[in-house]
Amino acid sequence: MNSNNILEMKAITKTFPGVKALNNVNFKVKEGEIHCLVGENGAGKSTLMKVLSGVYPHGTYEGNIVYKGEVQQFKNISDSEATGIAIIYQELALFPELTLYENIYFGHEIKKGITINQNETIIKAREMLQKVRININPSTKLKELGVGKQQLVEIAKALSKDVKLLILDEPTAALNEDDSKNLLEILRDLKKQGVTSIMISHKLKEVLSIADTITILRDGKTICSLDKREHEITENEIIKNMVGREIENIYPPRNIEQFGDVCLEIKGWSAVEHKMNRKMLDNINVNVKKGEIIGIAGLMGAGRTELALSIFGNTTGYKTQGEIFVDGKKVELRNPREAIKAGIAYVSEDRKRNGLILIQDIKQNITIANLNELAKFNVINKNKEIGVANSYKKSINIKAPSIEQKVGNLSGGNQQKVSIAKWLYVAPKILILDEPTRGIDVGAKYEIYTIMNKLVEEGMSIIMISSELLEIIGMSDRIYVMAEGKITGELHGEEATEENIMKLATV
Amino acid sequence: MNLVKRMGTEVVGFGKETGVLLKKNVRDYGMFIALAIIVAIFSFATDGGFVTARNMSNLINQMGYIGVLAVGMTLILIIKYIDLSVGYVVGFSGAVAAILMKSYNMGSYTTILAVLAIGVFIGLVYGYLVSKVGVPAFVTTLAGMLIFRGLLLLITEKTGTIVIKDKAFNAIGQGYIPDITKVDGLHILTLIIGVVAIIGMIISSIIKRRNLKKYNFETISLPMFILKCTFVSIAFGYIVWTLSKFNGLSWTVVILAVVVLIYSFVMNNTTLGRHIYGVGGNAEAAELSGVSVKKITCIVYASMGLLSALAGILYASRFGSATTTGGAGLELEAIAAAYVGGVSANGGIGKVSGSIIGALVMASLSNGMNLIGTGASLQYIIKGAILVTAVIFDVMTRKKAH
Numbered sequence A: 001m002n003s004n005n006i007l008e009m010k011a012i013t014k015t016f017p018g019v020k021a022l023n024n025v026n027f028k029v030k031e032g033e034i035h036c037l038v039g040e041n042g043a044g045k046s047t048l049m050k051v052l053s054g055v056y057p058h059g060t061y062e063g064n065i066v067y068k069g070e071v072q073q074f075k076n077i078s079d080s081e082a083t084g085i086a087i088i089y090q091e092l093a094l095f096p097e098l099t100l101y102e103n104i105y106f107g108h109e110i111k112k113g114i115t116i117n118q119n120e121t122i123i124k125a126r127e128m129l130q131k132v133r134i135n136i137n138p139s140t141k142l143k144e145l146g147v148g149k150q151q152l153v154e155i156a157k158a159l160s161k162d163v164k165l166l167i168l169d170e171p172t173a174a175l176n177e178d179d180s181k182n183l184l185e186i187l188r189d190l191k192k193q194g195v196t197s198i199m200i201s202h203k204l205k206e207v208l209s210i211a212d213t214i215t216i217l218r219d220g221k222t223i224c225s226l227d228k229r230e231h232e233i234t235e236n237e238i239i240k241n242m243v244g245r246e247i248e249n250i251y252p253p254r255n256i257e258q259f260g261d262v263c264l265e266i267k268g269w270s271a272v273e274h275k276m277n278r279k280m281l282d283n284i285n286v287n288v289k290k291g292e293i294i295g296i297a298g299l300m301g302a303g304r305t306e307l308a309l310s311i312f313g314n315t316t317g318y319k320t321q322g323e324i325f326v327d328g329k330k331v332e333l334r335n336p337r338e339a340i341k342a343g344i345a346y347v348s349e350d351r352k353r354n355g356l357i358l359i360q361d362i363k364q365n366i367t368i369a370n371l372n373e374l375a376k377f378n379v380i381n382k383n384k385e386i387g388v389a390n391s392y393k394k395s396i397n398i399k400a401p402s403i404e405q406k407v408g409n410l411s412g413g414n415q416q417k418v419s420i421a422k423w424l425y426v427a428p429k430i431l432i433l434d435e436p437t438r439g440i441d442v443g444a445k446y447e448i449y450t451i452m453n454k455l456v457e458e459g460m461s462i463i464m465i466s467s468e469l470l471e472i473i474g475m476s477d478r479i480y481v482m483a484e485g486k487i488t489g490e491l492h493g494e495e496a497t498e499e500n501i502m503k504l505a506t507v
Numbered sequence B: 001m002n003l004v005k006r007m008g009t010e011v012v013g014f015g016k017e018t019g020v021l022l023k024k025n026v027r028d029y030g031m032f033i034a035l036a037i038i039v040a041i042f043s044f045a046t047d048g049g050f051v052t053a054r055n056m057s058n059l060i061n062q063m064g065y066i067g068v069l070a071v072g073m074t075l076i077l078i079i080k081y082i083d084l085s086v087g088y089v090v091g092f093s094g095a096v097a098a099i100l101m102k103s104y105n106m107g108s109y110t111t112i113l114a115v116l117a118i119g120v121f122i123g124l125v126y127g128y129l130v131s132k133v134g135v136p137a138f139v140t141t142l143a144g145m146l147i148f149r150g151l152l153l154l155i156t157e158k159t160g161t162i163v164i165k166d167k168a169f170n171a172i173g174q175g176y177i178p179d180i181t182k183v184d185g186l187h188i189l190t191l192i193i194g195v196v197a198i199i200g201m202i203i204s205s206i207i208k209r210r211n212l213k214k215y216n217f218e219t220i221s222l223p224m225f226i227l228k229c230t231f232v233s234i235a236f237g238y239i240v241w242t243l244s245k246f247n248g249l250s251w252t253v254v255i256l257a258v259v260v261l262i263y264s265f266v267m268n269n270t271t272l273g274r275h276i277y278g279v280g281g282n283a284e285a286a287e288l289s290g291v292s293v294k295k296i297t298c299i300v301y302a303s304m305g306l307l308s309a310l311a312g313i314l315y316a317s318r319f320g321s322a323t324t325t326g327g328a329g330l331e332l333e334a335i336a337a338a339y340v341g342g343v344s345a346n347g348g349i350g351k352v353s354g355s356i357i358g359a360l361v362m363a364s365l366s367n368g369m370n371l372i373g374t375g376a377s378l379q380y381i382i383k384g385a386i387l388v389t390a391v392i393f394d395v396m397t398r399k400k401a402h
Helices: A045-053 A077-082 A100-104 A118-131 A147-160 A177-192 A204-210 A235-243 A304-311 A336-342 A351-355 A362-374 A382-395 A412-426 A442-457 A469-475 A498-505 B002-008 B014-024 B026-045 B053-078 B086-103 B108-133 B137-156 B167-174 B188-214 B222-245 B251-269 B271-281 B283-288 B293-319 B330-340 B352-371 B376-401
Strands: A005-016 A019-030 A034-038 A062-067 A070-072 A085-088 A165-169 A196-200 A213-218 A221-227 A262-273 A278-289 A293-298 A319-326 A329-331 A344-347 A430-434 A461-465 A478-483 A486-492
Touching (some): A005 A045, A019 A034, A019 A196, A019 A213, A034 A045, A045 A077, A045 A165, A077 A085, A100 A147, A147 A177, A177 A204, A221 A235, A262 A461, A278 A319, A278 A461, A293 A304, A293 A498, A304 A344, A304 A430, A304 A461, A336 A344, A351 A412, A351 B283, A362 A382, A362 A412, A362 B271, A382 A412, A442 A461, A461 A469, B053 B086, B053 B222, B053 B251, B053 B293, B086 B137, B108 B167, B108 B293, B167 B251, B167 B293, B251 B293, B251 B352, B271 B283, B271 B293, B283 B293, B330 B352
Parallel strands (some): A034 A196, A085 A165, A165 A196, A430 A461
Antiparallel strands (some): A005 A062, A062 A070, A213 A221
């Protein structure tokens, strides 16, 4: 082993039921460098960092972690923290109602006897805050700071634990340009003080400006490690390595000669999350024609799901601005009921949490959104219900012994078919599918694509949000790419290549 | 379906099927088994005193208001909320009824309607606070508990216990249905109603089973089905027989039966019932499927308010009076009955009929322990243990299912 490597992860393999998230990954980090980890969604970046930090304890993965020259067997996060590894997640793990010093020393309080030594804590906290260039009274409550500063407080917290290896999972995803720049500056400061950093990021420009070394993961494998000190790295080189795959022909063809009129149009759509006062969506303009499949591409956190939910009756509770037109008529959709009435349906990306009622059976899940169709004077015609459920079970091939099977016992693909069937029974004009094939096997994917084709051939319009570039390219007639809450581009036909999408998604 | 294929045609598999059924429905059957054990133990311990006509009649009438509350509480628990104020709302409604009749000379029918309306209003206020304002249900109904405790004291403090003299009103809690003729001291109308009910039950089970078969759903085998029907008929028939030996069916039982029938129908056969189960099973998914979670919450609390008021009427008429502390602690009895009756501690699952059995279990316990002279202290401890055991049982069986 090279003596100046602070960390070497050797042949790491991590399997989840049905998926190999990491496949023989090797990852080396030199002492004192800033090392960026890039890759598509699902490439295995976060999983690798979770293995490193002990979130996935020793024994749940194969391979070795050599850190500071010793093989480490972390059982949990506190094990890894004890050796000077600190991980900062996208979602901040801070307490808005506590002060900065309380936040920084939460979990490793400075004590005098059995009580907390308040004065000492404040003095030390001020020191840590200065290291991240915050000159604010440590007794300020966290919630009074902006997101950018809060991120820095999280780093200060890591520093207070005497961090040697700092891991940042998309630290700038939620930050504006100034805050991002500031954060990168601080990382450079820390580097001078001898702290090694690993940063996961989707923003390639940022990566190129700060990284000493860049490691690219794809489909759970290490593709390459590029050392900026050895040669100049270009954005194209990274993108090529991120996506370079053979395109397989797994997308069934469909027969649509011409699209109809525009059936859904979103104009100047913006949304603000008011708790943090963050702009989630910024002046979105999107339209969908009858019979069209629109793809919405983008990386995690680009605002795709937020866009879908804010249109579908705004269950996120954002403050929205802009106009929605369905079939040329302006509509106001204040809740999912109004959206459904207007002809819009939304199949959630998180089918277990937001899509299905797992403790109920297939039949009940399929009919819940349209029970009125089955009922006379609110009394459900159960025979009719069984007929409806059975016909969907057959037509979209839900594999289960009977429609009385609890949905919680079905496989991911069949669960997804049930969520789709629920909306088919409502017969919407526009169907929004959020990550329709996430976590399901190839065979079921093909079936879902076939269903989508049949639906548009029958005149429905589909908006598909997906993180899988090939799927977006293979299925969409037109692709919108989103980044940081904005539409950064619209791609037609030949323009829709993985490289082009990635460029727009990493603006 | 597999079960049918594997065992339906063979009588050899009968024992095995019993095992499979027990394992699969351990939560439902457990309740009946517990009830049987309780009845057996107390019958033995009281030398049959427990199963005399008088005591059975007493037990069932005692259970009336708790049963009504348990029905309402079932819905509340299904959508993962709670109502701690039920006990004092019962006391308060009873006192309001007494005052309306005594001081304002209101007729019993108008009084009943007025009290029920007040109950609905209370429930709607809770529903509004919980769903629209976002006050946690625990806090809302705890505040309600305090407020109604205070209100009850306020309106009864000058007079103390208010005796109700209205005969029609008191008949609700004390009276029995009239008889057409008496034969050998048996209440004939009660017997007729009982027989009709048993026949109705059997016919509806047969229709249900035929439907299941038609759609190839899982059904139990024919011998098992016959056994189950026979067992239920005998148990039910025995109760009716015993009641008819005493005074026959009480109005309380009739009211409880009507409430259970209506609520079972609503929960099993209407869009509203489906929406309630949906909200309990996964509120986010229900909302995104176009169900208004807020509206459902308001309806469920309004129903709880209505049933609390009804229970208040039953309670006051049973004792023929309203007292300053009436109804105290009934909320806990109702919650316990619902949990013992199979409502899931995680919401989304539970049956109205189950909660009635739960109420019967709890009432049998109280009644039996009173008969053998168990002290109040020990009674509370035993009831607490039964409640936590029921929920442990529930959590364990559901864990295994996953």
